[in-house]
Amino acid sequence: MxxxxxxxxxxxxxxxxxxxxxxxxxxxxxxxxxxDELDGLLNPDLRHASGSAGQAAPVDQVVSRAKEALPGFEPGNILLAQEPDRTHWLLGRQSLPDGSFRAVQVFVDPITAELAGWRESGAISLHRHHLPDLLYGLHTxxxxxxxxxxxxxxxxxxxxxxxxxxxxxxxxxxxxxxxxxxxxxxxxxxxxxxxxxxxxxxxxxxxxxxxxxxxxxxxxxxxxxxxxxxxSPISERLHYGMQEREPPANPISFDSAIARVTPDRAAVHSVRPHPEVGLYAVRTFDQRDVDNQGRLWTYVDMETGEITAQRHDAGDSAGDTFFIWQYALHxxxxxxxxxxxxxxxxxxxxxxxxxxxxxxxxxxxxxxxxxxxxxx
CATH class of the missing domain: 1.20.120 (Four Helix Bundle (Hemerythrin (Met), subunit A))
Incomplete structure (x- = not known):
């Protein structure tokens, strides 16, 4: 043939x-x-901050206000605003009275720590609040x-x-x-x-x-x-292989964890609590980054405040290099x-x-x- x-x-x-x-x-x-541009254009009420001048509110205050406004909310990832006119973006889940959970996104003003709004993640809706996530979900x-x-x-x-x-x-x-x-x-x-x-x-x-x-x-x-x-060998994100333990009763604050890593808040991309291993993962920008995600992970003990490990997504092998480029190129x-x-x-x-x-x-x-x- x-x-x-x-x-x-x-x-x-x-x-x-x-x-x-x-x-x-x-x-x-x-x-x-x-x-981000589409979300900001469609949803300025969620993504745009008030524009108030002044010192940024502590991250712990931001999280506290989000929990007050949305009872049962627990953040899983706190993406800090990278521009002065943008809100902090908190991704997490909310426990409901019937015992179920739903994934939600909460937006908080970085200066006043006031709630800008929230939306349910993955909602099938043509409302402007949900349209960017609908397009993202259809693509993935x-x-x-x-x-x-x-x-x-x-x-x-x-x-x-x-x-x-x-x-x-x-x-x-x-x-x-x-x-x-x-x-x-x-x-x-x-x-x-x-x-x-x-x-x-x-x-x-x-x-x-x-x-x-x-x-x-x-x-x-x-x-x-x-x-x-x-x-080629490939290394995992470090918290994947860490031993699970009971979350500390009195963990240090988000701001304390950030301060252990860097005095410059502008260098921080996001903070992720990992209570199952008793750590905060603070992601910061680094010269090895290949995109705008902040690929340097620093792990801070929730109880002692000590830095326990650090890893950049670029890793040390050709396999790590290959995978750090996948999302950046796509x-x-x-x-x-x-x-x-x-x-x-x-x-x-x-x-x-x-x-x-x-x-x-x-x-x-x-x-x-x-x-x-x-x-x-």
Missing amino acids: RTRPAFRFWHRWFGILGGVWLMLLAITGCAIAWY DLMAGESGVIFVGLIALVWLLDHFLSLPLAFPRLRGALSAFRIGGHAGSLRRIWDRHRASGIWLWPVTGMLALTGATLSFPMESREVVETV SGHAFGLAGRLVVTLAGLVTAYLCISGYLLWWRRRRRSDRAYRPSR
């Missing part, structure tokens, strides 16, 4: 069966590349939980494979290969649609291929680690504004490839039907 017809068969049916899902992932990916798991994550990961894997199997279709002969980058034919013709489809895919092939690979590794982190570990944050613009362009081009692929299939199918239709 010749390979080219087999590759054409594969590419056609991947496009037909997976094109709608890939287009959804592409469009939502374009949106969440600008998640189609709002379908673990089964959705698996499906999205499979789409990414098949898309990655399609990147390589479609190359022989774009370059059937080495002679005249440069013509694949150009667009010919008259407006509206099948040739023009095909040329645009092919040229768009080739020009953005390295970027869309990277998005397919990183999408698969982010969807299947454990399986990806097992594969990478066959060639989101575009690895290269700042330019990176996000390129990722957005790649998402738009991917959506166009899905649409033009369906159009090509439909036009060719109609032409084939007319060719074999018996004359009267």
Whole structure:
């Protein structure tokens, strides 16, 4: 069996069966590349601070006000405002009177420590408060939980494979290969649609291929680690392997834990309490960071205030380096504004490839039907 017809068969049916899902992932990916900007634009009441001048309120006061305003709330991650006009963003869960829990996000003014508002995480709603999270959920798991994550990961894997199997279709002969980058034919013709489809895919092939690979590794982190570990060791975040213990009765404050790590609050990305191991994880910005997440983890004992361990996500191995780049590349944050613009362009081009692929299939199918239709 010749390979080219087999590759054409594969590419056609991947496009037909997976094109709608890939287009959804592409469009939502374009949106969440600008998640913070979109959230701030839609929800200034949540994300924008009052703009009051003065010294930042203690983090413990911020957490206390959040708990007062939302009874039963316990923060799992406190992301400190990185800009003066932004609110602190507290991610956690709220215990309800019936004994159940719900994931919530609480927003608090960094100067006045007043509650700006809150929202339920993962709510399926078109309300402006929930729209950014809805887009994020559709992109990561189609709002379908673990089964959705698996499906999205499979789409990414098949898309990655399609990147390589479609190359022989774009370059059937080495002679005249440069013509694949150009667009010919008259407006509206099948040739023009095909040329645009092919040229768009080739020009953005390295970027869309990277998005397919990183999408698969982010969807299947454990399986990806097992594969990478066959060639390079990988280190875990330290609290994963720590021995569990009873939370201290009188833990030190969040502010004390931060002060043990750095005197500069602006250097702190976030603080995570890990009572199950009796530690605070203080994340700070570091010169080894490849994005805007603050990748240096410093662990502070909740009881003694001692620094017990420290690790940067870059680690010490090639495997660690590989994984620190996955989210940074997929989101575009690895290269700042330019990176996000390129990722957005790649998402738009991917959506166009899905649409033009369906159009090509439909036009060719109609032409084939007319060719074999018996004359009267």
